Amino acid sequence: MVVLTLIKLKPDPSGNVIYKPFSESDDFSADWWEDTIYGFEPSQHFYAFFDGQNEVVRVEIELQDALNAGYEQPGHPGPYAVIHFFEVSEDHRRRGLGTDAVQLIADRYGGTPLVAFSAGADEFWGSLGWERYEHTTEPGHSHPMFVSDPE
Template sequence: MDTGKGALDAGRSLVIDRVDTFDSHTKGFRRDWWEAPIRNSILSRRELYTWAGEGGEVVRAQLHQEHELGRAYEEMAGFGPVWLIEYFEVRTDLRRRGVGHQALGQLSGLRPRRALAAFSAGVDEFWASAGWRACTRMDGDDYHSALFLST
């Protein structure tokens, strides 16, 4: 189904699809993120999504259903479980072209009544530019990656 909003290039939309596994050998994606056995969504509370667009697969994501984060972050107090984006990757040749933001918009639309959260893994600028807000750990621990919450 085409749930695309906005343009990839020259009016092309992304097409999102839920999958059971990823091919860890697909060029442009980190192999170490996508080859672990846990990535098999059939046996876990995880959902895997892929987006097709320019030249095939352009974005991948792994979400964990109903993850609890409220005890560690001020902004999460009062929130129920969230959908935690454990992995989110744009194909290397398409980064910084709006593809990731377009995919996040589609992903948010799949879960309109549930907040999405993601640990930044060193790309705070990406999550902030998508309009997500950074969350503050209540214990002041700055060892972990920053957590961002969809707004």
């Protein structure tokens, strides 16, 4: 049995630029995790999940009061914990670690609905039982939005 440890990371401000708080790794998509943030807000949260010494999952979340108005809207009000980026390391995929990490995130945000815009991971987000919402003006051209049950 794998036990994940969740660690909240803080961005490193260097001059007028803020760098995402993730180390370079061939196991994760570099263009997601090694870029810079301009106008960092306290509503942005970064987490790394470890299985012992191995970093196995990364996530970037932003707390938002409202969702993109171009999508069908869930029947419950915000705030929402919007998952902007979520990745399981290449060597650790298909082992249930993503599902375990999402559960730890849900526990951390206690009752706040989680939201993910799927970029080709529809099967994963759907497997969690999250409700799928389509973009109302560009169906099929925008990534679907998945929303967890706030209970």
